[in-house]
Amino acid sequence: MAHAIRIHENGGPEVMKWEQVEVGDPGPGQIRIKATAAGLNYIDTYHRSGLYKLPLPLTIGMEGAGSVTAVGSGVTDIKVGDRVAYASAPLGSYAEERLMQADRCVVLPDGISDQQAAGMMLKGMTTEYLVRRTYQIKPGDTVLFHAAAGGVGLIFGQWAKALGATVIGTVGDAQKAELARAHGYDHVINYRTDNFVERVKEITGGAGLPVVYDGVGKDTWPASLDCLRPFGLMVSFGNASGPVPPFDVGMLAGKGSLYVTRPTLVTYTAKRADLVGSANALFDVVMSGKVKIEIKQTYAMKDAVKAHQDLEARKTTGSTLLVP
Template sequence: MTHAMRFHETGGPEVLVWEKVDVGQPGLGEARVRHTAIGLNYVDTYVRSGAYPASLPSGLGTEAAGVVEAVGPDVTDVKVGDRVAYSGGPQGAYSEERIMPADRLVVLPDGISDQQAAAMMLKGMTAQYLIRQTYMVKEGETILFHAAAGGVGLIACQWAKALGATVIGTVGSDEKAELARAHGCDHPIVYTRENFVERVREITHGSMVPVAYDSVGKDTFSASLDCLSPRGLMVLFGQSSGAVEPLNLGILAQKGSLYVTRPTLGTYAAKRADLLAMAQDLFEVVLSGAVKIEINQTYPLREAATAHRDLQARKTTGSTILTV
Protein backbone atom coordinates (compact mmCIF):
# COMPACT_ATOMS: atom_id res chain seq x y z
CA MET A 1 0.00 0.00 0.00
CA THR A 2 1.08 3.53 -0.69
CA HIS A 3 -0.10 6.87 0.66
CA ALA A 4 -1.80 9.83 -0.94
CA MET A 5 -3.27 13.16 0.08
CA ARG A 6 -7.00 13.09 -0.67
CA PHE A 7 -10.21 14.88 0.25
CA HIS A 8 -13.70 13.50 0.88
CA GLU A 9 -15.48 16.85 0.98
CA THR A 10 -14.70 20.25 -0.50
CA GLY A 11 -13.58 23.12 1.69
CA GLY A 12 -10.46 24.68 3.17
CA PRO A 13 -7.02 23.10 3.51
CA GLU A 14 -8.24 21.16 6.55
CA VAL A 15 -10.22 18.77 4.29
CA LEU A 16 -6.97 17.24 2.99
CA VAL A 17 -6.26 13.87 4.59
CA TRP A 18 -3.24 11.51 4.39
CA GLU A 19 -4.46 7.99 3.71
CA LYS A 20 -3.49 4.62 2.29
CA VAL A 21 -4.43 3.87 -1.32
CA ASP A 22 -4.16 0.80 -3.51
CA VAL A 23 -2.34 1.80 -6.72
CA GLY A 24 -2.48 -1.53 -8.55
CA GLN A 25 -0.88 -2.39 -11.88
CA PRO A 26 -1.05 -0.31 -15.06
CA GLY A 27 -3.46 -1.37 -17.77
CA LEU A 28 -3.61 -0.57 -21.46
CA GLY A 29 -2.10 2.82 -22.22
CA GLU A 30 -1.01 3.33 -18.60
CA ALA A 31 2.17 3.56 -16.54
CA ARG A 32 2.82 3.44 -12.79
CA VAL A 33 4.99 6.31 -11.60
CA ARG A 34 6.83 6.56 -8.28
CA HIS A 35 6.89 10.25 -7.45
CA THR A 36 9.98 12.08 -6.23
CA ALA A 37 8.63 15.65 -6.37
CA ILE A 38 5.19 17.17 -6.84
CA GLY A 39 4.25 20.62 -8.07
CA LEU A 40 2.01 22.91 -6.03
CA ASN A 41 -0.27 25.12 -8.12
CA TYR A 42 -3.01 27.62 -7.37
CA VAL A 43 -5.47 25.61 -9.44
CA ASP A 44 -5.18 22.86 -6.79
CA THR A 45 -6.95 25.16 -4.33
CA TYR A 46 -9.81 25.64 -6.79
CA VAL A 47 -10.34 21.87 -6.99
CA ARG A 48 -10.02 21.37 -3.23
CA SER A 49 -12.48 24.18 -2.46
CA GLY A 50 -15.08 23.05 -4.98
CA ALA A 51 -14.63 26.02 -7.33
CA TYR A 52 -13.64 23.44 -9.95
CA PRO A 53 -15.66 20.19 -9.88
CA ALA A 54 -14.22 16.87 -8.71
CA SER A 55 -15.82 13.48 -8.06
CA LEU A 56 -15.54 12.77 -4.34
CA PRO A 57 -13.56 11.29 -2.74
CA SER A 58 -10.76 12.66 -4.87
CA GLY A 59 -7.03 12.87 -5.18
CA LEU A 60 -5.45 16.22 -5.91
CA GLY A 61 -2.76 17.68 -8.12
CA THR A 62 -1.86 17.31 -11.80
CA GLU A 63 1.90 17.93 -11.85
CA ALA A 64 4.79 15.78 -10.68
CA ALA A 65 8.06 14.08 -11.57
CA GLY A 66 9.37 10.64 -10.80
CA VAL A 67 10.39 7.27 -12.17
CA VAL A 68 8.39 4.79 -14.24
CA GLU A 69 7.96 1.61 -12.18
CA ALA A 70 5.75 -0.40 -14.57
CA VAL A 71 3.99 0.02 -17.92
CA GLY A 72 0.92 -1.47 -19.57
CA PRO A 73 1.32 -4.12 -22.28
CA ASP A 74 0.85 -1.70 -25.20
CA VAL A 75 2.91 1.27 -23.91
CA THR A 76 5.79 2.51 -26.10
CA ASP A 77 6.00 6.20 -25.13
CA VAL A 78 7.93 5.44 -21.92
CA LYS A 79 9.71 2.45 -20.37
CA VAL A 80 10.52 1.20 -16.87
CA GLY A 81 13.30 3.28 -15.31
CA ASP A 82 12.62 6.45 -17.30
CA ARG A 83 12.69 9.72 -15.40
CA VAL A 84 9.46 11.43 -16.36
CA ALA A 85 7.31 14.42 -15.55
CA TYR A 86 3.79 15.50 -16.36
CA SER A 87 1.28 18.29 -16.02
CA GLY A 88 -2.32 17.48 -16.74
CA GLY A 89 -4.31 14.28 -16.73
CA PRO A 90 -6.48 13.06 -13.85
CA GLN A 91 -6.22 14.44 -10.33
CA GLY A 92 -3.90 12.50 -8.02
CA ALA A 93 -0.36 13.87 -8.14
CA TYR A 94 -0.35 14.37 -4.35
CA SER A 95 0.70 10.74 -3.85
CA GLU A 96 3.72 8.52 -3.37
CA GLU A 97 2.82 6.48 -6.46
CA ARG A 98 0.04 6.54 -9.02
CA ILE A 99 -1.20 5.23 -12.35
CA MET A 100 -0.96 7.75 -15.21
CA PRO A 101 -1.98 7.74 -18.87
CA ALA A 102 1.39 7.03 -20.50
CA ASP A 103 0.79 9.53 -23.31
CA ARG A 104 0.77 12.36 -20.74
CA LEU A 105 4.30 11.54 -19.54
CA VAL A 106 7.36 13.37 -20.86
CA VAL A 107 10.82 11.85 -20.53
CA LEU A 108 13.20 14.26 -18.82
CA PRO A 109 16.50 15.17 -20.48
CA ASP A 110 19.82 15.15 -18.66
CA GLY A 111 20.31 18.53 -17.03
CA ILE A 112 16.71 18.86 -15.82
CA SER A 113 16.31 17.54 -12.25
CA ASP A 114 13.16 15.90 -10.92
CA GLN A 115 12.66 18.88 -8.59
CA GLN A 116 12.99 21.39 -11.43
CA ALA A 117 10.57 19.40 -13.55
CA ALA A 118 7.96 19.22 -10.81
CA ALA A 119 8.30 22.95 -10.28
CA MET A 120 8.07 23.95 -13.93
CA MET A 121 5.94 21.58 -15.98
CA LEU A 122 2.59 23.25 -15.40
CA LYS A 123 3.94 26.76 -14.88
CA GLY A 124 6.55 26.54 -17.62
CA MET A 125 4.21 24.94 -20.16
CA THR A 126 1.64 27.60 -19.28
CA ALA A 127 4.22 30.31 -19.91
CA GLN A 128 5.11 28.56 -23.17
CA TYR A 129 1.61 28.62 -24.63
CA LEU A 130 0.93 32.13 -23.32
CA ILE A 131 3.91 33.91 -24.86
CA ARG A 132 4.73 31.53 -27.72
CA GLN A 133 1.24 30.60 -28.95
CA THR A 134 -1.72 32.54 -27.53
CA TYR A 135 0.17 35.73 -28.36
CA MET A 136 3.63 35.41 -29.87
CA VAL A 137 5.70 37.94 -27.98
CA LYS A 138 8.15 39.67 -30.30
CA GLU A 139 11.34 41.62 -29.90
CA GLY A 140 10.76 45.30 -29.20
CA GLU A 141 7.25 44.88 -27.80
CA THR A 142 6.09 45.90 -24.33
CA ILE A 143 3.77 43.49 -22.51
CA LEU A 144 1.85 43.49 -19.21
CA PHE A 145 1.99 40.44 -16.94
CA HIS A 146 0.02 40.35 -13.68
CA ALA A 147 1.34 38.40 -10.67
CA ALA A 148 4.85 38.77 -12.06
CA ALA A 149 6.41 37.28 -8.91
CA GLY A 150 4.26 34.15 -9.07
CA GLY A 151 5.30 30.79 -10.43
CA VAL A 152 4.12 31.41 -14.00
CA GLY A 153 5.09 35.08 -13.81
CA LEU A 154 8.75 34.54 -12.96
CA ILE A 155 9.16 32.08 -15.83
CA ALA A 156 7.21 34.20 -18.31
CA CYS A 157 9.10 37.38 -17.43
CA GLN A 158 12.46 35.70 -18.00
CA TRP A 159 11.29 34.12 -21.24
CA ALA A 160 9.73 37.30 -22.62
CA LYS A 161 12.88 39.24 -21.73
CA ALA A 162 14.98 36.64 -23.58
CA LEU A 163 12.75 37.19 -26.61
CA GLY A 164 13.61 40.87 -26.52
CA ALA A 165 10.41 42.25 -25.00
CA THR A 166 10.03 44.94 -22.34
CA VAL A 167 8.05 43.50 -19.43
CA ILE A 168 5.70 45.44 -17.16
CA GLY A 169 4.53 43.35 -14.21
CA THR A 170 2.23 43.85 -11.24
CA VAL A 171 3.17 42.55 -7.77
CA GLY A 172 1.83 42.87 -4.24
CA SER A 173 4.85 44.14 -2.32
CA ASP A 174 8.27 45.77 -2.61
CA GLU A 175 9.90 42.40 -1.88
CA LYS A 176 8.03 40.80 -4.76
CA ALA A 177 8.90 43.77 -6.96
CA GLU A 178 12.60 43.11 -6.43
CA LEU A 179 12.10 39.42 -7.10
CA ALA A 180 10.28 40.15 -10.36
CA ARG A 181 12.92 42.68 -11.40
CA ALA A 182 15.64 40.09 -10.84
CA HIS A 183 13.78 37.75 -13.21
CA GLY A 184 13.37 39.99 -16.23
CA CYS A 185 10.53 42.32 -15.24
CA ASP A 186 11.68 45.77 -16.38
CA HIS A 187 8.92 47.72 -14.66
CA PRO A 188 7.41 46.06 -11.56
CA ILE A 189 4.31 47.90 -10.32
CA VAL A 190 3.20 47.46 -6.69
CA TYR A 191 -0.54 47.44 -7.35
CA THR A 192 -1.43 47.88 -3.67
CA ARG A 193 -0.27 51.49 -3.80
CA GLU A 194 0.12 52.31 -7.49
CA ASN A 195 -2.54 52.63 -10.20
CA PHE A 196 -1.27 50.16 -12.73
CA VAL A 197 -3.24 51.65 -15.63
CA GLU A 198 -1.65 55.06 -15.06
CA ARG A 199 1.79 53.47 -14.68
CA VAL A 200 1.39 51.51 -17.93
CA ARG A 201 0.40 54.73 -19.65
CA GLU A 202 3.50 56.48 -18.28
CA ILE A 203 5.87 53.64 -19.15
CA THR A 204 4.55 53.28 -22.70
CA HIS A 205 4.20 57.04 -23.25
CA GLY A 206 0.50 56.58 -23.88
CA SER A 207 0.71 53.83 -26.49
CA MET A 208 -0.31 51.09 -23.99
CA VAL A 209 0.40 47.38 -24.60
CA PRO A 210 -0.64 44.87 -27.28
CA VAL A 211 -1.25 42.08 -24.77
CA ALA A 212 -2.08 41.74 -21.07
CA TYR A 213 -1.73 38.40 -19.26
CA ASP A 214 -4.00 38.05 -16.23
CA SER A 215 -4.28 35.15 -13.78
CA VAL A 216 -5.71 37.35 -11.01
CA GLY A 217 -9.17 37.80 -12.50
CA LYS A 218 -11.83 39.81 -10.69
CA ASP A 219 -9.55 42.45 -9.13
CA THR A 220 -7.59 43.29 -12.30
CA PHE A 221 -9.60 42.31 -15.38
CA SER A 222 -11.56 45.51 -16.05
CA ALA A 223 -8.60 47.82 -15.47
CA SER A 224 -6.42 45.58 -17.63
CA LEU A 225 -8.65 46.30 -20.61
CA ASP A 226 -7.69 49.95 -20.20
CA CYS A 227 -4.01 49.00 -20.55
CA LEU A 228 -4.47 47.62 -24.05
CA SER A 229 -3.73 49.41 -27.27
CA PRO A 230 -6.37 49.27 -30.04
CA ARG A 231 -6.97 45.67 -31.20
CA GLY A 232 -5.02 44.47 -28.17
CA LEU A 233 -5.46 41.01 -26.64
CA MET A 234 -6.61 40.30 -23.08
CA VAL A 235 -5.42 36.84 -21.98
CA LEU A 236 -7.29 35.66 -18.88
CA PHE A 237 -5.75 32.40 -17.64
CA GLY A 238 -6.71 32.30 -13.95
CA GLN A 239 -8.83 33.83 -11.22
CA SER A 240 -6.91 33.95 -7.96
CA SER A 241 -9.01 36.91 -6.76
CA GLY A 242 -12.30 35.45 -7.94
CA ALA A 243 -14.24 34.96 -11.14
CA VAL A 244 -14.60 37.84 -13.60
CA GLU A 245 -18.10 39.29 -13.86
CA PRO A 246 -20.03 38.60 -17.09
CA LEU A 247 -18.64 40.85 -19.82
CA ASN A 248 -20.69 43.16 -22.02
CA LEU A 249 -18.99 42.59 -25.37
CA GLY A 250 -19.82 46.14 -26.42
CA ILE A 251 -17.12 47.30 -24.00
CA LEU A 252 -14.51 45.65 -26.24
CA ALA A 253 -15.65 47.85 -29.12
CA GLN A 254 -15.66 50.98 -26.98
CA LYS A 255 -12.12 50.37 -25.76
CA GLY A 256 -10.60 49.81 -29.20
CA SER A 257 -11.85 46.63 -30.90
CA LEU A 258 -10.19 44.48 -28.25
CA TYR A 259 -9.88 40.70 -28.13
CA VAL A 260 -10.35 38.48 -25.07
CA THR A 261 -9.38 34.82 -24.70
CA ARG A 262 -9.60 32.30 -21.85
CA PRO A 263 -7.00 29.64 -22.72
CA THR A 264 -6.06 26.51 -20.79
CA LEU A 265 -3.03 24.27 -20.85
CA GLY A 266 -5.31 21.26 -21.27
CA THR A 267 -6.48 22.51 -24.64
CA TYR A 268 -3.06 23.53 -25.94
CA ALA A 269 -1.42 20.26 -24.88
CA ALA A 270 -4.32 17.92 -25.67
CA LYS A 271 -2.46 16.20 -28.53
CA ARG A 272 0.70 14.31 -27.59
CA ALA A 273 2.65 15.85 -30.47
CA ASP A 274 1.81 19.33 -29.16
CA LEU A 275 2.64 18.31 -25.59
CA LEU A 276 6.08 17.06 -26.62
CA ALA A 277 6.79 20.15 -28.75
CA MET A 278 5.84 22.48 -25.89
CA ALA A 279 7.94 20.51 -23.40
CA GLN A 280 10.91 20.55 -25.78
CA ASP A 281 10.63 24.33 -26.17
CA LEU A 282 10.53 24.69 -22.37
CA PHE A 283 13.44 22.32 -21.76
CA GLU A 284 15.59 24.12 -24.33
CA VAL A 285 15.07 27.57 -22.86
CA VAL A 286 15.82 26.26 -19.35
CA LEU A 287 18.90 24.31 -20.43
CA SER A 288 20.17 27.42 -22.26
CA GLY A 289 20.13 29.35 -18.98
CA ALA A 290 17.77 32.01 -20.33
CA VAL A 291 15.08 30.84 -17.91
CA LYS A 292 16.04 29.70 -14.42
CA ILE A 293 13.68 27.52 -12.39
CA GLU A 294 14.01 28.46 -8.74
CA ILE A 295 12.22 26.51 -6.06
CA ASN A 296 11.51 29.01 -3.31
CA GLN A 297 9.47 26.77 -0.99
CA THR A 298 9.53 23.04 -0.24
CA TYR A 299 7.06 21.13 1.96
CA PRO A 300 6.78 17.43 2.76
CA LEU A 301 3.77 15.93 0.95
CA ARG A 302 2.15 15.19 4.32
CA GLU A 303 2.10 18.98 4.97
CA ALA A 304 0.18 19.86 1.82
CA ALA A 305 -2.50 21.62 3.88
CA THR A 306 0.08 24.04 5.26
CA ALA A 307 1.39 24.64 1.75
CA HIS A 308 -2.14 25.47 0.59
CA ARG A 309 -2.63 27.93 3.44
CA ASP A 310 0.62 29.72 2.64
CA LEU A 311 -0.16 29.80 -1.08
CA GLN A 312 -3.59 31.33 -0.57
CA ALA A 313 -2.21 33.82 1.95
CA ARG A 314 0.24 34.97 -0.77
CA LYS A 315 3.18 34.02 1.42
CA THR A 316 4.87 32.12 -1.38
CA THR A 317 6.83 33.34 -4.39
CA GLY A 318 7.86 31.53 -7.54
CA SER A 319 7.67 27.74 -7.55
CA THR A 320 6.78 25.46 -4.65
CA ILE A 321 7.14 21.70 -4.54
CA LEU A 322 6.00 18.90 -2.28
CA THR A 323 8.56 16.19 -1.60
CA VAL A 324 7.94 12.48 -1.03
Protein backbone atom coordinates in the same frame (compact mmCIF):
# COMPACT_ATOMS: atom_id res chain seq x y z
CA MET B 1 0.77 0.74 0.79
CA ALA B 2 1.39 4.17 -0.60
CA HIS B 3 0.00 7.37 0.85
CA ALA B 4 -1.77 10.23 -0.89
CA ILE B 5 -3.62 13.41 -0.07
CA ARG B 6 -7.35 12.63 -0.34
CA ILE B 7 -10.35 14.95 -0.39
CA HIS B 8 -13.80 13.61 0.55
CA GLU B 9 -15.58 16.98 0.55
CA ASN B 10 -14.90 20.37 -0.97
CA GLY B 11 -13.78 23.22 1.24
CA GLY B 12 -10.73 24.90 2.74
CA PRO B 13 -7.25 23.41 3.08
CA GLU B 14 -8.32 21.41 6.13
CA VAL B 15 -10.40 19.00 3.97
CA MET B 16 -7.18 17.42 2.67
CA LYS B 17 -6.22 14.17 4.45
CA TRP B 18 -3.05 12.04 4.26
CA GLU B 19 -4.36 8.50 3.71
CA GLN B 20 -3.23 5.08 2.56
CA VAL B 21 -4.22 4.22 -1.01
CA GLU B 22 -4.08 1.16 -3.22
CA VAL B 23 -2.21 1.90 -6.44
CA GLY B 24 -2.41 -1.35 -8.39
CA ASP B 25 -0.79 -2.36 -11.65
CA PRO B 26 -0.85 -0.18 -14.76
CA GLY B 27 -3.49 -1.01 -17.34
CA PRO B 28 -3.16 -0.67 -21.11
CA GLY B 29 -1.47 2.60 -22.01
CA GLN B 30 -0.60 3.39 -18.39
CA ILE B 31 2.59 3.61 -16.32
CA ARG B 32 3.13 3.49 -12.56
CA ILE B 33 5.23 6.33 -11.17
CA LYS B 34 7.07 6.51 -7.85
CA ALA B 35 6.95 10.23 -7.10
CA THR B 36 10.02 12.35 -6.49
CA ALA B 37 8.06 15.58 -6.09
CA ALA B 38 4.78 17.23 -6.97
CA GLY B 39 4.32 20.85 -7.95
CA LEU B 40 1.97 23.17 -6.07
CA ASN B 41 -0.24 25.31 -8.31
CA TYR B 42 -3.10 27.71 -7.73
CA ILE B 43 -5.41 25.56 -9.84
CA ASP B 44 -5.07 22.91 -7.10
CA THR B 45 -7.02 25.20 -4.77
CA TYR B 46 -9.86 25.41 -7.30
CA HIS B 47 -10.09 21.61 -7.44
CA ARG B 48 -9.98 21.40 -3.64
CA SER B 49 -12.55 24.12 -2.99
CA GLY B 50 -14.99 22.98 -5.65
CA LEU B 51 -14.69 26.10 -7.80
CA TYR B 52 -13.89 23.58 -10.52
CA LYS B 53 -16.29 20.71 -9.81
CA LEU B 54 -14.87 17.18 -9.85
CA PRO B 55 -16.18 13.84 -8.57
CA LEU B 56 -15.24 12.96 -4.99
CA PRO B 57 -13.29 11.43 -3.30
CA LEU B 58 -10.31 12.91 -5.08
CA THR B 59 -6.52 13.16 -5.04
CA ILE B 60 -5.56 16.54 -6.46
CA GLY B 61 -2.42 17.78 -8.18
CA MET B 62 -1.68 18.21 -11.88
CA GLU B 63 2.12 18.43 -11.90
CA GLY B 64 4.77 15.97 -10.84
CA ALA B 65 7.90 13.99 -11.57
CA GLY B 66 9.28 10.61 -10.64
CA SER B 67 10.60 7.27 -11.84
CA VAL B 68 8.68 4.61 -13.75
CA THR B 69 8.28 1.37 -11.79
CA ALA B 70 5.91 -0.52 -14.11
CA VAL B 71 4.61 -0.21 -17.66
CA GLY B 72 1.26 -1.38 -19.03
CA SER B 73 0.61 -3.04 -22.37
CA GLY B 74 0.86 -0.90 -25.46
CA VAL B 75 3.39 1.53 -23.98
CA THR B 76 6.40 1.65 -26.28
CA ASP B 77 8.19 4.98 -25.74
CA ILE B 78 8.56 4.85 -21.92
CA LYS B 79 10.28 2.07 -20.00
CA VAL B 80 10.85 1.04 -16.40
CA GLY B 81 13.54 3.24 -14.84
CA ASP B 82 12.84 6.29 -16.99
CA ARG B 83 12.50 9.64 -15.25
CA VAL B 84 9.25 11.24 -16.35
CA ALA B 85 7.22 14.36 -15.66
CA TYR B 86 3.74 15.56 -16.44
CA ALA B 87 1.32 18.47 -16.02
CA SER B 88 -1.99 17.04 -17.04
CA ALA B 89 -5.21 15.33 -16.13
CA PRO B 90 -6.06 12.94 -14.65
CA LEU B 91 -5.35 14.61 -11.33
CA GLY B 92 -3.38 12.83 -8.65
CA SER B 93 0.18 14.12 -8.22
CA TYR B 94 -0.22 14.58 -4.43
CA ALA B 95 0.69 10.91 -3.97
CA GLU B 96 3.75 8.78 -3.21
CA GLU B 97 2.87 6.49 -6.12
CA ARG B 98 0.28 6.72 -8.85
CA LEU B 99 -0.87 5.44 -12.20
CA MET B 100 -0.70 7.82 -15.15
CA GLN B 101 -1.53 7.72 -18.84
CA ALA B 102 1.78 7.26 -20.63
CA ASP B 103 0.83 9.59 -23.47
CA ARG B 104 0.43 12.43 -20.96
CA CYS B 105 4.01 12.05 -19.68
CA VAL B 106 7.36 13.05 -21.14
CA VAL B 107 10.76 11.51 -20.49
CA LEU B 108 13.12 13.99 -18.85
CA PRO B 109 16.43 14.83 -20.55
CA ASP B 110 19.65 14.53 -18.55
CA GLY B 111 19.90 18.31 -18.21
CA ILE B 112 16.62 18.62 -16.25
CA SER B 113 16.37 17.39 -12.63
CA ASP B 114 13.25 15.81 -11.15
CA GLN B 115 12.88 18.79 -8.81
CA GLN B 116 13.11 21.30 -11.66
CA ALA B 117 10.55 19.34 -13.66
CA ALA B 118 8.08 19.01 -10.78
CA GLY B 119 8.34 22.74 -10.17
CA MET B 120 8.02 23.88 -13.76
CA MET B 121 6.00 21.56 -15.99
CA LEU B 122 2.59 23.16 -15.50
CA LYS B 123 3.91 26.66 -14.98
CA GLY B 124 6.51 26.39 -17.73
CA MET B 125 4.23 24.91 -20.37
CA THR B 126 1.62 27.51 -19.45
CA THR B 127 4.26 30.17 -20.09
CA GLU B 128 5.21 28.47 -23.36
CA TYR B 129 1.74 28.69 -24.84
CA LEU B 130 1.23 32.23 -23.50
CA VAL B 131 4.39 33.69 -25.05
CA ARG B 132 4.62 31.56 -28.20
CA ARG B 133 1.05 30.70 -29.19
CA THR B 134 -1.75 32.69 -27.49
CA TYR B 135 0.16 35.85 -28.38
CA GLN B 136 3.49 35.43 -30.07
CA ILE B 137 5.79 37.88 -28.32
CA LYS B 138 8.10 39.71 -30.71
CA PRO B 139 11.21 41.82 -30.12
CA GLY B 140 10.14 45.32 -29.20
CA ASP B 141 6.76 44.36 -27.70
CA THR B 142 5.83 45.78 -24.30
CA VAL B 143 3.67 43.34 -22.30
CA LEU B 144 2.03 43.26 -18.87
CA PHE B 145 1.86 40.25 -16.57
CA HIS B 146 -0.05 40.24 -13.28
CA ALA B 147 1.34 38.39 -10.22
CA ALA B 148 4.89 38.68 -11.51
CA ALA B 149 6.46 37.00 -8.46
CA GLY B 150 4.30 33.88 -8.72
CA GLY B 151 5.23 30.53 -10.20
CA VAL B 152 4.22 31.34 -13.77
CA GLY B 153 5.28 34.96 -13.33
CA LEU B 154 8.96 34.27 -12.63
CA ILE B 155 9.22 31.97 -15.63
CA PHE B 156 7.26 34.38 -17.82
CA GLY B 157 9.48 37.35 -16.99
CA GLN B 158 12.63 35.53 -18.04
CA TRP B 159 11.14 33.96 -21.18
CA ALA B 160 9.47 37.16 -22.39
CA LYS B 161 12.71 39.07 -21.84
CA ALA B 162 14.63 36.43 -23.80
CA LEU B 163 12.17 36.98 -26.68
CA GLY B 164 13.06 40.67 -26.75
CA ALA B 165 10.10 42.18 -24.93
CA THR B 166 9.93 45.03 -22.45
CA VAL B 167 8.22 43.30 -19.52
CA ILE B 168 5.94 45.00 -16.99
CA GLY B 169 4.79 43.11 -13.90
CA THR B 170 2.50 43.77 -10.96
CA VAL B 171 3.20 42.58 -7.40
CA GLY B 172 1.84 43.12 -3.90
CA ASP B 173 4.89 44.14 -1.90
CA ALA B 174 8.49 45.36 -2.09
CA GLN B 175 10.04 41.92 -1.57
CA LYS B 176 8.08 40.50 -4.50
CA ALA B 177 9.03 43.53 -6.59
CA GLU B 178 12.71 42.82 -6.01
CA LEU B 179 12.20 39.19 -6.94
CA ALA B 180 10.41 40.12 -10.16
CA ARG B 181 13.16 42.52 -11.20
CA ALA B 182 15.68 39.73 -10.75
CA HIS B 183 13.66 37.58 -13.18
CA GLY B 184 13.43 39.76 -16.27
CA TYR B 185 10.90 42.46 -15.45
CA ASP B 186 11.89 45.92 -16.65
CA HIS B 187 9.11 47.72 -14.76
CA VAL B 188 7.49 46.43 -11.57
CA ILE B 189 4.33 48.03 -10.19
CA ASN B 190 3.11 47.54 -6.62
CA TYR B 191 -0.64 47.37 -7.17
CA ARG B 192 -1.28 48.15 -3.47
CA THR B 193 0.37 51.56 -3.69
CA ASP B 194 0.29 52.51 -7.39
CA ASN B 195 -2.36 52.68 -10.09
CA PHE B 196 -1.09 50.21 -12.68
CA VAL B 197 -3.20 51.69 -15.49
CA GLU B 198 -1.59 55.09 -15.01
CA ARG B 199 1.88 53.54 -14.77
CA VAL B 200 1.34 51.56 -17.98
CA LYS B 201 0.30 54.75 -19.76
CA GLU B 202 3.46 56.45 -18.50
CA ILE B 203 5.68 53.57 -19.61
CA THR B 204 4.09 53.33 -23.07
CA GLY B 205 3.75 57.08 -23.63
CA GLY B 206 -0.02 56.69 -23.69
CA ALA B 207 0.02 54.12 -26.49
CA GLY B 208 -1.13 51.13 -24.43
CA LEU B 209 -0.16 47.49 -24.74
CA PRO B 210 -0.67 44.84 -27.39
CA VAL B 211 -1.39 42.20 -24.72
CA VAL B 212 -2.12 41.78 -21.01
CA TYR B 213 -1.62 38.41 -19.32
CA ASP B 214 -3.90 38.04 -16.31
CA GLY B 215 -4.04 35.04 -13.99
CA VAL B 216 -5.55 37.04 -11.12
CA GLY B 217 -9.08 37.44 -12.45
CA LYS B 218 -11.80 39.49 -10.78
CA ASP B 219 -9.60 42.09 -9.06
CA THR B 220 -7.51 43.02 -12.10
CA TRP B 221 -9.92 42.43 -14.97
CA PRO B 222 -11.56 45.86 -15.46
CA ALA B 223 -8.37 47.92 -15.18
CA SER B 224 -6.42 45.50 -17.36
CA LEU B 225 -8.70 46.27 -20.29
CA ASP B 226 -7.80 49.95 -19.88
CA CYS B 227 -4.11 49.09 -20.37
CA LEU B 228 -4.65 47.79 -23.91
CA ARG B 229 -4.18 49.69 -27.14
CA PRO B 230 -6.77 49.38 -29.92
CA PHE B 231 -7.05 45.77 -31.14
CA GLY B 232 -5.16 44.63 -28.03
CA LEU B 233 -5.55 41.14 -26.58
CA MET B 234 -6.69 40.39 -23.03
CA VAL B 235 -5.44 36.95 -21.99
CA SER B 236 -7.40 35.81 -18.93
CA PHE B 237 -5.78 32.50 -17.99
CA GLY B 238 -6.61 32.21 -14.27
CA ASN B 239 -8.65 33.61 -11.41
CA ALA B 240 -6.65 33.69 -8.19
CA SER B 241 -8.84 36.52 -6.83
CA GLY B 242 -12.07 34.94 -8.07
CA PRO B 243 -13.68 34.41 -11.46
CA VAL B 244 -14.18 37.29 -13.86
CA PRO B 245 -17.83 38.44 -13.50
CA PRO B 246 -20.19 38.50 -16.46
CA PHE B 247 -19.61 41.55 -18.65
CA ASP B 248 -21.19 43.32 -21.58
CA VAL B 249 -19.20 42.29 -24.65
CA GLY B 250 -20.06 45.69 -26.11
CA MET B 251 -17.53 47.31 -23.77
CA LEU B 252 -14.76 45.81 -25.91
CA ALA B 253 -15.87 48.01 -28.79
CA GLY B 254 -15.72 51.20 -26.76
CA LYS B 255 -12.27 50.37 -25.43
CA GLY B 256 -10.77 49.91 -28.88
CA SER B 257 -12.15 46.78 -30.58
CA LEU B 258 -10.35 44.60 -28.07
CA TYR B 259 -9.92 40.84 -28.17
CA VAL B 260 -10.39 38.54 -25.17
CA THR B 261 -9.36 34.90 -24.77
CA ARG B 262 -9.63 32.41 -21.91
CA PRO B 263 -6.97 29.78 -22.71
CA THR B 264 -6.12 26.62 -20.77
CA LEU B 265 -3.08 24.36 -20.75
CA VAL B 266 -5.40 21.38 -21.22
CA THR B 267 -6.48 22.67 -24.63
CA TYR B 268 -3.00 23.73 -25.72
CA THR B 269 -1.53 20.30 -24.90
CA ALA B 270 -4.52 18.10 -25.78
CA LYS B 271 -2.69 16.53 -28.73
CA ARG B 272 0.36 14.41 -27.91
CA ALA B 273 2.45 16.30 -30.47
CA ASP B 274 1.57 19.64 -28.87
CA LEU B 275 2.37 18.32 -25.39
CA VAL B 276 5.78 17.05 -26.46
CA GLY B 277 6.50 20.21 -28.44
CA SER B 278 5.61 22.43 -25.49
CA ALA B 279 7.70 20.36 -23.06
CA ASN B 280 10.69 20.32 -25.40
CA ALA B 281 10.52 24.09 -25.89
CA LEU B 282 10.50 24.46 -22.10
CA PHE B 283 13.42 22.06 -21.64
CA ASP B 284 15.41 23.87 -24.32
CA VAL B 285 14.94 27.35 -22.84
CA VAL B 286 15.84 26.09 -19.34
CA MET B 287 18.90 24.15 -20.48
CA SER B 288 20.05 27.19 -22.48
CA GLY B 289 20.18 29.18 -19.24
CA LYS B 290 17.75 31.82 -20.51
CA VAL B 291 15.16 30.68 -17.95
CA LYS B 292 16.22 29.51 -14.50
CA ILE B 293 13.88 27.41 -12.37
CA GLU B 294 14.24 28.15 -8.68
CA ILE B 295 12.33 26.18 -6.07
CA LYS B 296 11.37 28.81 -3.51
CA GLN B 297 9.47 26.61 -1.02
CA THR B 298 9.40 22.90 -0.20
CA TYR B 299 6.84 21.14 2.00
CA ALA B 300 6.42 17.51 2.98
CA MET B 301 3.56 16.14 0.88
CA LYS B 302 1.69 15.17 4.04
CA ASP B 303 1.78 18.88 4.99
CA ALA B 304 -0.24 19.95 1.94
CA VAL B 305 -2.72 21.73 4.22
CA LYS B 306 -0.03 24.18 5.32
CA ALA B 307 1.18 24.59 1.73
CA HIS B 308 -2.32 25.56 0.55
CA GLN B 309 -2.78 27.94 3.46
CA ASP B 310 0.44 29.74 2.58
CA LEU B 311 -0.36 29.78 -1.13
CA GLU B 312 -3.80 31.32 -0.62
CA ALA B 313 -2.38 33.83 1.88
CA ARG B 314 0.08 34.89 -0.87
CA LYS B 315 3.02 33.98 1.34
CA THR B 316 4.71 31.94 -1.40
CA THR B 317 6.71 33.10 -4.40
CA GLY B 318 7.86 31.23 -7.48
CA SER B 319 7.74 27.44 -7.59
CA THR B 320 6.77 25.27 -4.63
CA LEU B 321 7.26 21.51 -4.25
CA LEU B 322 5.53 18.84 -2.20
CA VAL B 323 7.97 16.04 -1.44
CA PRO B 324 6.90 12.51 -0.38
